[in-house]
Amino acid sequence: MPFLVILILSSLGFYVYLKLKYVRSKRPIEKQWLSAKSSIALGVFVLFFGINQWFIYQTTLSIIVGLLFVLIGAGSIWAGVRAYKHYLPFVIKEAQEQK
8 A cells, every 4th residue: 555655664764853852952951851752653654564564464473463563653652642741731832941
């Protein structure tokens, strides 16, 4: 499915972009916030990769591995969203203090 390949590659690109921003950031709380966002992007990558496995190979092993990837990706997205919500007020406060 070409649509899934586009989603996989764009989420991987977004992950790399966020990791580069993480390395360049000087603020400690902003680094944690960017790490949470990159965790979400990596989770989306793994989730879509698992879904793509279901369409490429129609074997039992592929379905099991794809299901594992979907569960791991969903868990990473869930943890990243929780961390993102946790750090967001601190990032806003840190940015206001820097001005």
